[in-house]
Amino acid sequence: xxxxKYIIGFTALLTAVVALVLSLMYTGLKxxxxxxxxxxxxxxxxxxxxxxxxxxxxxxxxxGVIDFFSKNIEQLVVDTKGNILKSEDVEKAGYKGGKAExxxxxxxxxxxxxKRILPxxxxxxxxxxxxxxxxxxGKGLWDEISGYIALSSDLNTVVGASFDHKGETxxxxxxxxDNPKFRAxxxxxKIYDQSGKLVSINVRKGGAVDPEHDVDAISGATxxxxxxxxMLKHSxxxxxxxxxxxxxx
Amino acid sequence: xxxxxxxxxALFPMTKKEKKLLLDPLNDNNPVTVQVLGICSALAVTSMLxxxxxxxxxxxxxxxxxxxxxSLMRKYIPKQVRMIVQLxxxxxxxxxxxxxxxxxSYPVYKQLSVFIGLxxxxxxxxxxxxxxxxxxxxWQSFLDGIGNGLGYGIILIIISFFRELFGRxxxxxxxxxxxxxxxxxxxxxxxxxxxxxxxxxTNNNLMVLPAAALFILGMIIWYQRSKNxxxxxxx
Numbered sequence: 001x002x003x004x005k006y007i008i009g010f011t012a013l014l015t016a017v018v019a020l021v022l023s024l025m026y027t028g029l030k031x032x033x034x035x036x037x038x039x040x041x042x043x044x045x046x047x048x049x050x051x052x053x054x055x056x057x058x059x060x061x062x063x064g065v066i067d068f069f070s071k072n073i074e075q076l077v078v079d080t081k082g083n084i085l086k087s088e089d090v091e092k093a094g095y096k097g098g099k100a101e102x103x104x105x106x107x108x109x110x111x112x113x114x115k116r117i118l119p120x121x122x123x124x125x126x127x128x129x130x131x132x133x134x135x136x137x138g139k140g141l142w143d144e145i146s147g148y149i150a151l152s153s154d155l156n157t158v159v160g161a162s163f164d165h166k167g168e169t170x171x172x173x174x175x176x177x178d179n180p181k182f183r184a185x186x187x188x189x190k191i192y193d194q195s196g197k198l199v200s201i202n203v204r205k206g207g208a209v210d211p212e213h214d215v216d217a218i219s220g221a222t223x224x225x226x227x228x229x230x231m232l233k234h235s236x237x238x239x240x241x242x243x244x245x246x247x248x249x
Numbered sequence: 250x251x252x253x254x255x256x257x258x259a260l261f262p263m264t265k266k267e268k269k270l271l272l273d274p275l276n277d278n279n280p281v282t283v284q285v286l287g288i289c290s291a292l293a294v295t296s297m298l299x300x301x302x303x304x305x306x307x308x309x310x311x312x313x314x315x316x317x318x319x320s321l322m323r324k325y326i327p328k329q330v331r332m333i334v335q336l337x338x339x340x341x342x343x344x345x346x347x348x349x350x351x352x353x354s355y356p357v358y359k360q361l362s363v364f365i366g367l368x369x370x371x372x373x374x375x376x377x378x379x380x381x382x383x384x385x386x387x388w389q390s391f392l393d394g395i396g397n398g399l400g401y402g403i404i405l406i407i408i409s410f411f412r413e414l415f416g417r418x419x420x421x422x423x424x425x426x427x428x429x430x431x432x433x434x435x436x437x438x439x440x441x442x443x444x445x446x447x448x449x450x451t452n453n454n455l456m457v458l459p460a461a462a463l464f465i466l467g468m469i470i471w472y473q474r475s476k477n478x479x480x481x482x483x484x
Contacts, residue, residue, distance in 0.1 A: 002327040002328070002329065006327060007327040007329060007330055010325065010326070010327055010330075010334075011330055011333065011334070014334060014337055015337065018337055018338075018341045021341070022341065022344055022345075022348075025345065025348055026348060029348055029349075029351070029352040032352040032353075033348075033351050033352055036351065036352065036355040037355075039355075040355060040359070142363065143363075164359075167363040169293070169296075171296025171297050171412075171416070171457050172296070172457060172458070174360065177359075178360070178422075219454050219457065220454060220457050220458050
């Protein structure tokens with residue numbers, strides 16, 4: 001039998017060594033992790049508009065993605081009333097850099113509706129047509145899900161969408177990100193009905209019913225599919241006033 | 250298997266015992282089909298081939314190096330807290346795997362998501378530490394870890410091969426090597442819409458669900474025992 005002193009000493013030493021190595025590794029790789037995440041976001045955004053912009057994101061190199069993004073995409077931050085915020089105001093809200101890509105929608109969704117601020121990305125096409133890319137955030141089965149939806153210049157028709165998740169099951173819920181057929185269904189759908197009411201897009205189990213507002217759910221992943229429906233509804237509600245203001249112009 | 254033995258022999262001279270440590274877990278003492286450990290992750294990650302391969306590599310890395318580390322420390326670990334010490338070592342290695350994948354292979358990290366963290370709870374790792382590394386020298390423990398990791402990985406790869414093929418019609422999707430084998434469009438090698446004699450085949454959605462892994466695992470165990478009769482428990 002070992003003495004208590006030895007046991008405590010041994011475990012303390014082991015923990016200290018492990019903690020030291022891991023924290024060194026974590027800080028050493030932190031920049032790389034951040035870069036990867038940001039690049040991933042940019043790829044997701046371009047994924048939502050790739051048909052319109054005639055690019056293939058999956059074949060683009062990392063540098064190409066960054067270059068295309070900085071050349072063609074304009075960033076805005078709006079509030080839920082539809083006003084465009086200045087970058088000082090965004091920095092006041094706690095986001096260093098003051099750009100749309102610095103805004104964390106997760107923290108914003110926790111705030112009351114009136115206080116949220118939202119990122120908007122505008123793609124300026126060659127012919128002067130604009131595509132509005134809006135960020136989505138919600139809850140899937142296991143963890144957070146997020147995504148981007150791109151609206152054409154009529155602010156109603158969907159040009160494309162891309163999704164991401166943190167912990168959905170590979171082969172099932174994870175298909176929301178991996179399966180291009182699921183994403184492709186969103187193209188041409190409408191988020192407003194004819195009277196101008198926001199109805200969003202439903203991910204429907206058993207097959208789409210409404211040709212304008214429904215897409216097929218992912219088989220084996222009903223709860224993730226429901227999560228996507230909720231995410232689209234709640235996130236698009238955030239942008240509702242902004243889109244209405246834009247339409248009036 | 251004899252082929253593999255010879256090639257190993259040529260590279261590293263090994264004693265009979267060491268060879269047994271490395272090769273036994275592949276068949277006679279397979280952690281999944283014989284010891285029936287690690288079933289949970291074998292059901293969860295095997296719906297596609299690529300995550301299974303990455304998982305197999307990650308688990309092999311974790312078992313081998315945690316075996317090595319525990320074996321090096323085995324004379325100093327206080328018996329009362331040995332399990333906690335083992336867990337700390339496993340969690341340490343798993344975190345290294347996770348941080349490395351996140352930095353250098355972000356898409357794969359995204360795809361495996363929660364399952365990397367769940368290697369910590371994989372009973373094969375803990376089982377080998379308790380049963381082997383606590384009582385054997387480092388080099389043998391390391392080989393035992395590699396053997397068990399590969400034994401686990403082989404089963405994972407066999408299951409995911411069938412699940413991806415019958416469930417989605419593809420193999421290795423998500424890599425540049427993606428093969429589209431069977432499906433309802435001209436992208437696939439076997440186009441089920443043009444071959445009228447094959448028109449009955451549609452992707453089997455059951456294969457995508459975790460239950461299918463249990464069926465395939467059952468069939469692997471059946472096949473293995475029919476070939477390897479010494480595994481059959483007659484008592």
